[in-house]
Amino acid sequence: MHEKIITFASPVFFLLIAIEFLVARKRQKHLYRINDAISSLSLGVMSQITGVFLKLLSVGAYAWVFNHFSMLTLDPGSIWVWISCLLLYDFLYYWLHRMGHETNLLWAAHVVHHQSESYNLTTALRQTSTGQLFGWVFYLPLAIIGFPVQVFVAIALIDLLYQFWVHTEQIGKLGWFDRVFVSPSNHRVHHAVNDIYLDKNYGGILVIWDRLFGSFIEEQDGEPVVYGTRSPLRSWNPLWANLEVYKAVWQDAWHTRNWADKFLIWLRPPGWRPADVRHLSQAQQFDLARPLYDPFVSKAAIGYCLLQFVALLQAATYFLLAYKSMSALNAVVYATWLIFSLWCIGGLIEKGRVYLIPESLRLLAILLMTILSANWFYSYALSVTGQTLIAAGCVISIVALCFIFLPKNTHGHLPH
Known part of the structure; x- marks a missing residue:
């Protein structure tokens, strides 16, 4: 069901992308580069293709836990079941998303979504192909409580579809809405590499989780957002986009002599390296004013x-x-x-x-x-x-x- 709804929603996505493109051109803000847009859309298509196979792991694991360990069997016909599932799902998404920035194992998958140095609606479709390998673990509390599989799948889709519209620079601040919900303004902050904005605003639908757990910051008028990652991808290769961090962490895990570090490195924050392998390569100095990756092609x-x-x-x-x-x-x-x-x-x-x-x-x-x-x-x-x-x-x-x-x-x- 998930992939079919995404497929049928695709014409709406592309219509909104076209509208955003025209609005940006009219405002003299040329936010779209064809090479970057094709790269982001390619990664979105690839994530849907791999998702066909990986959903057997993610949804299958949820269904197995639900069938064997659920404490209740909640009624999918109750509106309160749906509302409570949406709130709990968004809460768990917040922690998955936050851990996706604070542990190498999850960052290796999530980094794909942040690699673009542009920020527009095609960025929303730039999705990882490996996120379902481990992300499903965070949602198992819903299965244990007793939310049926069909409710879980539908709520996950709602949470995902909501996040499409916030990936734009064409919508400014929205007053009270920004203080409660994830909006374009506070999600632009999330995609920023500026020191002041780094690793903030993890919410999916509600931004109140960030306010509760100290990870919220408002977009500052005097601090324009710079997009991308601190270790720029500098490639349009969709396979490399999905594998670059896995390779880097694996190499450090292989070369370190400390057996504990071989495993713990996957749970450490991005950028952390065992002491005995730091000399193997020097960390690149990040330049906030770096030129965009844009190799010439006719x-x-x-x-x-x-x-x-x-x-x-x-x-x-x-x-x-x-x-x-x-x-x-x-x-x-x-x-x-x-x-x-x-x-x-x-x-x-x-x-x-x-x-x-x-x-x-x-x-x-x-x-x-x-x-x-x-x-x-x-x-x-x-x-x-x-x-x-x-x-x-x-x-x-x-x-x-x-x-x-x-x-x-x-x-x-x-x-x-």
């Missing part, structure tokens, strides 16, 4: 990547709606191709023709599958018209790929 290359992403979005939507009718092998193969495709698109935006061969292989695989099997990943029979359109799209894409990304000689002709 307009033609950006246009190609944007069109490929739009086409891939349709393929991902089909996967999220139809995966239950696929065999397990087909679902894994399809998901792998989608993630590989997102990796290729991010690579083309970042490094250009270095990713020419992987992208060509991706397109050739679809072309051969379409021609030889007349099926879309053996889950949907293609008509002759469908085959023709997909094959033509692949051929045109390969030609455009070569024309845009292959280096040209001094006479303006493609090299042999």
Whole structure:
């Protein structure tokens, strides 16, 4: 249900993104960079794809605890059950979110959401693909109390959908609303790397938890928010975005000689390192005035990547709606191709023709599958018209790929 609602809500998301883009342009605030937006949206798509498999862990664990250890069986037909579940869920989300900034293990997943150096509605869709590995533990008290699985899943979705609209710079302060609820103003603070704002405002729907537990700060007029992370990602690679912190912490855990530190490092705050490995690399000095990560890529290359992403979005939507009718092998193969495709698109935006061969292989695989099997990943029979359109799209894409990304000689002709 979760992924289907997100899928059906996507047109609304994109409509609001378009409105925000137009409003920002009218106000002479050019908040959108296509490379950054594609990166954020790619990470959102990837999180939905991996969520298809990881929800078996998160929702499955909740259901198992509910069936075996619940103290009560609360009535899903009662409005008070829903209201109390929403309040308790938001309270537990606050602590999950806070621990996501205070422990390496959870920060390694949550960092994805903070990596963008821009702040707009595409940032809201920039989600981790590994958050469900450990985050579900925080919500088990709801299962023990006795909130049914369907209530838990629905409330989790409500809490997630609420947070979409607060990722914007186009809405200013809202008076009393800012003092009770999470709003664009106090959530901008949460995404800041300024010293005064760092690690504040963790609430999901209600900001009163921050006020109660001392983690609230108001957005200051004299302190413009700077977005990103203290260790900038500087990449459009969606796989690396999900793995960079895991790799760094794992390397320190591997190299330290202290066996306690090998385990405790995962529970330490981000940036903490065992004493005997600090010499292996020097910590980078953070510059608040650093230039935004924006490697040059031609307009033609950006246009190609944007069109490929739009086409891939349709393929991902089909996967999220139809995966239950696929065999397990087909679902894994399809998901792998989608993630590989997102990796290729991010690579083309970042490094250009270095990713020419992987992208060509991706397109050739679809072309051969379409021609030889007349099926879309053996889950949907293609008509002759469908085959023709997909094959033509692949051929045109390969030609455009070569024309845009292959280096040209001094006479303006493609090299042999």
